Amino acid sequence: MPELPEVQTVVNSLAKLKNKRIISFKSFHSKIIYNLDHSTFIENVVNKKVDSVKRKGKYILIKLDTGYLVCHLRMTGQLFLSDKLPENRRHMRAYFNLSKDFMIYNDIRKFGGFYYFSSIDEFNLKVGVDPYEKEFTFKWLRNGLKSRSRSIKHLLLDQKFICGLGNIYVDEILWLTKIHPEKKSNKIKMIKNLYENILTVLDNSIKHHGTTIINFTFDNMKTGEFKNELKVYAREGMRCFRCNNKIIRKKIASRSTHYCRKCQK
DNA sequence: CCCGATGTTCGATT
DNA sequence: AAATCGAACATCGG
Numbered sequence: 001m002p003e004l005p006e007v008q009t010v011v012n013s014l015a016k017l018k019n020k021r022i023i024s025f026k027s028f029h030s031k032i033i034y035n036l037d038h039s040t041f042i043e044n045v046v047n048k049k050v051d052s053v054k055r056k057g058k059y060i061l062i063k064l065d066t067g068y069l070v071c072h073l074r075m076t077g078q079l080f081l082s083d084k085l086p087e088n089r090r091h092m093r094a095y096f097n098l099s100k101d102f103m104i105y106n107d108i109r110k111f112g113g114f115y116y117f118s119s120i121d122e123f124n125l126k127v128g129v130d131p132y133e134k135e136f137t138f139k140w141l142r143n144g145l146k147s148r149s150r151s152i153k154h155l156l157l158d159q160k161f162i163c164g165l166g167n168i169y170v171d172e173i174l175w176l177t178k179i180h181p182e183k184k185s186n187k188i189k190m191i192k193n194l195y196e197n198i199l200t201v202l203d204n205s206i207k208h209h210g211t212t213i214i215n216f217t218f219d220n221m222k223t224g225e226f227k228n229e230l231k232v233y234a235r236e237g238m239r240c241f242r243c244n245n246k247i248i249r250k251k252i253a254s255r256s257t258h259y260c261r262k263c264q265k
Numbered sequence: 266c267c268c269g270a271t272g273t274t275c276g277a278t279t
Numbered sequence: 280a281a282a283t284c285g286a287a288c289a290t291c292g293g
């Protein structure tokens with residue numbers, strides 16, 4: 001579910017986590033830690049103080065005294081701060097006790113979870129370039145597209161290339177740039193437009209606190225309003241805002257893809 | 266009731 | 280090497 005704008009929204013909502021200390025960790029789902037066994041994870045995380053909360057791609061990076069507590073929300077994860085444990089704990093998979101309050105992790109589908117990395121280099125192996133990093137330049141994108149021949153939809157979804165884009169925003173960006181999602185990346189002409197539109201779409205969505213279709217929430221059940229700004233995603237059968245043609249939906253790169261056949265070439 | 270679909274990622278198989 | 284598929288899991292709608 002959450003892509004870069006939603007994860008950024010969650011990171012912003014966790015600002016108060018800075019300088020708090022993790023007193024204890026409790027989990028209710030055995031696969032919640034991806035890269036360590038539970039006792040090793042707890043040894044590394046408990047009694048550490050939070051230095052900063054940032055994001056790379058779709059990962060939430062919580063820098064501790066030593067090492068990084070990393071969270072990925074996958075499809076339905078929700079991470080938020082609360083003074084008390086919620087009444088409804090049906091989907092609560094874990095929580096961190098922060099002495100005065102809690103950081104709670106809910107996840108309907110149980111795909112998401114946590115990592116601990118002792119160094120950021122170890123984490124960085126998992127992802128490519130984030131659109132908000134200085135490495136993300138027009139020239140970098142042009143070289144990346146020219147040197148590959150996959151469909152642009154597939155390439156933009158590849159987290160080891162650009163990290164942070166997912167199914168909603170790739171469809172939105174390609175619609176805005178008038179690029180057909182199956183176009184091979186090395187044949188694309190409007191790379192400058194594509195580069196600018198990646199940042200434009202992400203900026204706009206972050207301003208609206210991301211997109212809530214069904215499950216995305218931040219800061220304990222607040223929802224994102226970018227849903228109202230979507231131009232193609234979830235608009236199958238409706239009219240294209242640009243050319244009035246019907247928006248179609250087709251599986252591309254194994255993902256449900258929305259586009260306008262008439263004005264995306 | 267059963268089938269398909271859901272915003273993600275990983276690993277196995279073509 | 281790159282594309283495709285299923286699996287991880289819960290829920291909802293047709």
